Amino acid sequence: MRTERSARGPAPxxxxxxIARAGVxxxxxxxxxAVTMRAVAAAVGTAPASLYRYVTTRDELLELMADQAxxxxxxxxxxxxxxxxxxxxxxxxxxxxxxxxxxLLVVAPSxxxxxxxxxxxxxxxxxxxxxxDLTGPVKLELIGHFTGAVRSFAQLEAEQRRAxxxxxxxxxSVAGYLLQIAAAGQHPHLAAALAGQAASGGTEPxxxxxxxxxxxxxxxxxx
Numbered sequence: 168m169r170t171e172r173s174a175r176g177p178a179p180x181x182x183x184x185x186i187a188r189a190g191v192x193x194x195x196x197x198x199x200x201a202v203t204m205r206a207v208a209a210a211v212g213t214a215p216a217s218l219y220r221y222v223t224t225r226d227e228l229l230e231l232m233a234d235q236a237x238x239x240x241x242x243x244x245x246x247x248x249x250x251x252x253x254x255x256x257x258x259x260x261x262x263x264x265x266x267x268x269x270x271l272l273v274v275a276p277s278x279x280x281x282x283x284x285x286x287x288x289x290x291x292x293x294x295x296x297x298x299x300d301l302t303g304p305v306k307l308e309l310i311g312h313f314t315g316a317v318r319s320f321a322q323l324e325a326e327q328r329r330a331x332x333x334x335x336x337x338x339x340s341v342a343g344y345l346l347q348i349a350a351a352g353q354h355p356h357l358a359a360a361l362a363g364q365a366a367s368g369g370t371e372p373x374x375x376x377x378x379x380x381x382x383x384x385x386x387x388x389x390x
Contacts, residue, residue: 181211183221187235190228191268199270202228229274234282236268242291251385253295257288258317258381265321272322300390309388316384320377 171182189210193201204225208218222228240260245253265271281289289310296306327337342361349358 181213181221183231184235186211186218186221186228187231190232191235194232194270195268199229199273202232202270204228226279230279230282233271233274234284236264236271237282237284237288239264239267240284240288240291245291245295250295250299250389251382254292254313254385255378255381257292257295258313259377261314261317262321262324262377265318265325269325272318272325312388313385316381320380 186207190202190207193206193210202225204218204222205215207228208215211218222231240257244256247253247256289307292310292313293306296309299306301309345357346361348354349361352358
């Protein structure tokens, strides 16, 4: 809500959007540690002291950067009669944004007030939920649970990438380990679950794990 320029003084040479884009480019290329006030000032061609005319702290800069990334959602595909379909569309986009900007997982999800792009996202999700029989406060809680679930999935995926793990190979490795444990006979419920998995003969739904997980979560959250 802060105006871009004060009532007095010269017109600003830069904008907060320009500064946010510079910070995003730095973070994408070199990681979040590279985003300093000095480095961002150099990227936009101004002195470090001048940058404080636009942002007062580095935390404020990170808020602007996170909101800038939030502007990458597209809402053109929304409009399905089924809320889960639209929310799954947004969830897939969110996962892509996290992959494009992994530093977003380091920025605290509730570190500041939602900016214009975050508010636009909330507005569109509420529009998707418009016909759902939930109160306004519950819908806002649902948005928090929904975005938190996507973030958790993206965090796990990023951790596996850092560990240089292929997801399919990792899942096979875990499955083999659990089969050995179950064979010892001390975990009968685990053995029964694994036996059920083997008995299915690969007939379980083949959609990606992310889609299955998010569909289950959303179906549980919606009445």
